[in-house]
Amino acid sequence: MAVDFAIHYLPAATQAGGVGGDWFDVIPLSGARVALVVGDVVGHGIAAAAAMGRVRTAVRTLADIDLPSDELLKHLDDVVLRLTARQHTDHFDQMDRGCTGVTCLYAVCDPVSRCCNLARAGHPPPLVITPGGHAELIDLPPNQPLGVVNVSFEAREVQLPEGSLLSLYTDGLVESREWDIDDGIRRLRKVLDEGAPMLEVLCDRALTSLLPSAPADDVALLIARTHALDASQVAVWQLPSNPAIVATARQQATEQLTSWGLGDAAFSIEVAVSELVTNAIRYGREPIKLRLIRVVHDDTCDLSCEVADGSDTAPHLRRADPQDEGGRGLFMVAQLTDHWGCRYTPPTAERSFGLKCLPRHRHSLINRGGETTRPDGCDPVPPFSSSPSDADAPRAQQTASLFARKVTQLFLSVIRVIGNRQ
Structure with missing residues (x-):
């Protein structure tokens, strides 16, 4: 804190x-x-x-x-x-x-x-x-x-x-x-x-x-x-408004997490960076800035990822219809992180997305129960249960989490292929 x-x-x-x-x-x-x-x-x-x-x-x-x-x-x-x-x-x-x-x-x-x-x-x-x-x-x-x-x-x-x-x-x-x-x-x-x-x-x-x-x-x-956070705990990149920069932003974020010893959080942050930077390029305007903040506690580490741009409009999480080709980016960010939101930074009227995730696998985040909060308008992740008994609940949670992770990895691979072709 x-x-x-x-x-x-x-x-x-x-x-x-x-x-x-x-x-x-x-x-x-x-x-x-x-x-x-x-x-x-x-x-x-x-x-x-x-x-x-x-x-x-x-x-x-x-x-x-x-x-x-x-x-x-x-x-x-x-x-x-x-x-x-x-x-x-x-x-x-x-x-x-x-x-x-x-x-x-x-x-x-x-x-x-x-x-x-x-x-x-x-x-x-x-x-x-x-x-x-x-x-x-x-x-x-x-x-x-x-x-x-x-x-x-x-x-x-x-x-x-x-x-x-x-x-x-x-x-x-x-x-x-x-x-x-x-x-x-x-x-x-x-x-x-x-x-x-x-x-x-x-x-x-x-x-x-x-x-x-x-x-x-x-x-x-x-x-x-x-307290104050020194330069070793904060990483900032200025990004041009060019879709080709998304792949570079993902790579820079992953390298920074590796240097911090937070490789377990790389997948979540990589997806978040892809979605948020793409959102800022598509709907916002320059200057665009990516910032990672690491806060170390006694036995845990909080990681914040922020993407800011010069737009004066706020993004909104919405539920995409099955036939929609877009509209799922913020939903993915919400599912892969503990918190997300938007704030304005006067006087430049920047909008920024902030999220925090622990350097653990996704099933550990789900198992946090009441400690995990969700964005406004989203329900908490419900507990999984395949029978009246909850004995198999942890296995069901891990299975569902693994499935979601594999689907998201496939989606991210598609993004990378498209980015390389550009």
């Missing part, structure tokens, strides 16, 4: 049992990026908690389609406005009462570019500590809270060297009866300047130093340490 993080939540000491509207989230995104989210729904009690759950779910849904931080807050603002408007209808739900006054801070960290894109809606500004530096506020436009007025939001992008600490928090941590929010932020900066060997220890120290024994408001604190 692009960051290491620690999260602490402390409920308020109120008659409502401390239930409040503060929330946090860490959401993996395509291209090895990660989104950090902290928000606050005004109030306490079950209504505020229910509203928080709705808003948090909306954030995850919007993050899944890879919106920029300012656009995500705009769509989230529309969601909160609709929930708030229900209070004035005949179908008013008591759970909607908590959707008045919502703040949020959304940040996306990219370990490849080492940039962090942030936007906030009425939320306290984040703090950042660069290696060897001091805690400083990131200058972000405050914008209006969500659901107050229909306005646009402004984002900022900052460079974060590897090892920087990013602190996101709610106002309950820095505001109290004893001091205002500015004094609280200064106290938090002092604690962060002291540092700690572990993020969990730093979170504990911040809560202990700033909060009384019985806080009047619930508190959420998220501290993340950024």
